[in-house]
Amino acid sequence: MARLSPPDLVLLQIESMPMTAYSRYIGRRFLLLLITVFISMTVVFFVPRMVPGEPMTAIFANMASVGGSVNAQAMIAEYRARFGLDEPLWIQYISFWRELLRGNMGISISNFPAPVSQLLLRALPWTIGLLTITTILSWLLGSVVGAAIGWRGRKAGAFRFIVPIALLLYTTPYYILALILIFLFAFIWPIFPLSGAYAVGSRPGFTVDFILDVLHHAMLPALSILLVSLGWWFLSMRSLIIALKGEDYILNAEAMGLREQRIMWGYAFRNALLPQATGFAIAMGHIVGGALITEVIFAYPGVGYQVYNGIKSLDYPLIQGGVLMIILSVALANFAIDIAYPLIDPRIRYAGSGGK
């Protein structure tokens, strides 16, 4: 990980750290995590139930399509009872928390009788696969190129044309870029498929064919996310490096006669890595929910797409489970940053009321 000062200094800092203050700070951040999850889940529980609509219509429509809709009203009432929807709201709310704390997310209404946890676990690898790879790749590439261009400044010559391109990429929303990519590579020059995660009818498994098929399908959604976030990492690394160039220790290193490459990567880049790594951790937290619109546009069967379908069909348990998953990943990533930051950056004072 990134370091701000030589290792011995960091150690010194940790040793001299009053552990009670640090654990109090961690306790506060953990409480915040719990409150975040609690408030989000409460909102997600009540808001869908306050709007008019009948979640059972999905089941009803399914039954009608196979021809069995003799006594629809009675059937719907029966199903409502099975999902506990005939109980008063506050009893539903309490039993929702009771079940959730036992690890039970309930049964999906629109995909009856599949458990929500099963639907989400099936969706999770697609989302994580798509976003982990694009996030890591764009972060690495953007940081390195951003540092190189930022360091050279006006001397970067022809490479300075990257700056306006990065700006253009960064200001373009990723779903707009997705449309342009669909136009270019699924219509004008149709080399990539338009939607889905693998060809219809192919058997999922660890075969070479299937993996190639998956990569082929992931190309356009991945590119749309990659290019946009690449622009952002590039721009932020570049401005960090430019800001660091005037620092005393850089001048000192220059005065010592160190090679420029060494100063750039060993001194400037390394110090810029800390804020850049924080951004990376935040981005990792947004992996589960970050590409919702992309997943919808490409009908990519990830968590975001599941949640979107759940919202569309008023599938309360699926909405709750999906949102919980997304909120948890964001909150846990934030918590991890909160734990790690005072250890990495000695300048942060975590004790007392002077926190964030």
Added chain:
Amino acid sequence: MAVVPLQEQLTQGRHGLLWDLLRNRSFTVGAIVFLTMLLVSLIAGRFIPPELKMAGSFPPRQPPLQGTLLGTTALGQSVAIQLTEAIPNSILIGLIAATVGTVLGALIGFTAGYFGGWIDAVLRMLIDVFLSVPSLLFLILISALMRSVNVVTLAVIIGAFAWPSPARQVRAQVLSLKERGFVQLALLSGMGGMEIVVRELIPHMAQWLGANFVNAFIAAVLAESGLSIIGLGPQRQMTLGMMIYWALSYSAIFQNLWWWWMAPVVTLIVLFMALYLIHIGLDEVSNPRLRIL
């Protein structure tokens, strides 16, 4: 006594700020592009007879420059006429949402920073909670469940989720300003709480609030287009996002009606670039050490 020169300094500073902004290349280019888009579409929109705005007013699927400026949709609407409606609506959403978010955030931040104690503790916790929640998720949830939104309700919903970051910044500013000499002096000279906020604190934060407003504006237009594209926008009104939505739902990409979907896409990108340049300009002027471009 020290209040008088400070006041002078302030007005001087504000005068200089406008001058600095007009001399800033990023800001002027962004502002000119933004205002041109807005004014042209507003003025053109006034002169277009309403009967030309309906479906079937033009022959369908016409490419640009063959009868109409930017071509027509599959339903026989002129893309250019749709743009004159969509651009002001999208900008209106940004304006309302940014105003709601900034005002709400400033109020909450002021309250937290000014009163302190348990009020601050509760509000700070709320700010932290809402900062860490991905707002797009809740925007999708709420606008999907509302079934039909219009431009104004959508803008208010977006704005209702835009308050945490201004609230946090305003709170921090108030905390630091509270300890400064001129506020203490104002307190001693018998100014009331509200008067101090209006006459001493707000002028100090105006510049920062402006930059934040542009930020919230960008985020709101972004949220609108994202929500609209997946079908959660104002179905009966035209925004840039809704234009893309309709084009996609008639599969304009694969029917090779490129002018239909490209017009709003290019407009959106230009709008974002203009807003971003304004944002960069504001940043550069208020913090001269930052030279992003």
